[in-house]
Amino acid sequence: MKILKKNIKANDIFSVGWKAPYVQGEDRNWCFEGYLIAVIRDDGELRFYDTYWGYKSGENKNYSYKQMNDKFKIKYLGNFDELEEIKDYTKDYYKEGEVLRISNQHACSPSCINYFVKKGTKKDVEAMRKVVADKIRETRNDIDSSVRSIERLTITDEKLKQGDTEVYI
Numbered sequence: 563m564k565i566l567k568k569n570i571k572a573n574d575i576f577s578v579g580w581k582a583p584y585v586q587g588e589d590r591n592w593c594f595e596g597y598l599i600a601v602i603r604d605d606g607e608l609r610f611y612d613t614y615w616g617y618k619s620g621e622n623k624n625y626s627y628k629q630m631n632d633k634f635k636i637k638y639l640g641n642f643d644e645l646e647e648i649k650d651y652t653k654d655y656y657k658e659g660e661v662l663r664i665s666n667q668h669a670c671s672p673s674c675i676n677y678f679v680k681k682g683t684k685k686d687v688e689a690m691r692k693v694v695a696d697k698i699r700e701t702r703n704d705i706d707s708s709v710r711s712i713e714r715l716t717i718t719d720e721k722l723k724q725g726d727t728e729v730y731i
Contacts, residue, residue: 565636567627570608573642574600575664578634594623597664598630599642616666617642617676645678653677654693655685 565576576598580590598610599617601624610630612622630636639662650672653661662678669675718729 564631565638567608570600570627571641571643572600572602575639575642575662576600576610576630576634577637577639578630581633581635595666595668597639598625598634613664613666614668617664640678640680642678644680646681646683648677648679650675650677652685655690656683657686657689660686 578596578598584590593612593614595612595614597613597617599613601609601611601620603609608627609624610627611620611624613619614623615621625633645662648656648661653663656679660679660683663675664678665675667674715731718731721729
């Protein structure tokens with residue numbers, strides 16, 4: 563999809579994929595994440611910065627408007643000015659589709675993923691209740707597992723009391 567230059571604002575976010583098929587030995591994904599942020603530089607030039615080194619870094623690969631349209635399939639995701647960052651542990655508290663995930667360094671660790679919602683988006687009671695239900699289920703599973711461990715260890719202890727050392731502890 564071609565995005566008209568006149569419709570692009572600073573801080574617009576795009577998800578991009580390569581138009582051309584991969585060629586053996588090509589390094590086009592080296593230090594490239596696949597999210598482009600529109601930046602109007604001090605000289606007035608519109609550039610699109612990748613997020614590999616973080617979405618706030620000016621050290622990322624960057625592309626002109628023409629390069630972006632020539633090289634990539636483009637999907638508009640939103641604008642940072644209309645978003646607020648949320649903590650990763652709250653991302654499941656919102657309705658499906660309300661959370662935007664922007665990664666860097668190929669999401670190599672949880673700290674390399676940032677989550678955003680539109681400003682003013684409220685947490686969803688039903689989504690939060692699902693999180694609580696999941697935690698209850700996990701805790702019950704932990705309890706069941708602990709009870710089985712206690713039973714197994716009690717049997718092992720009885721065997722040890724009788725001098726049997728051929729047991730697994």
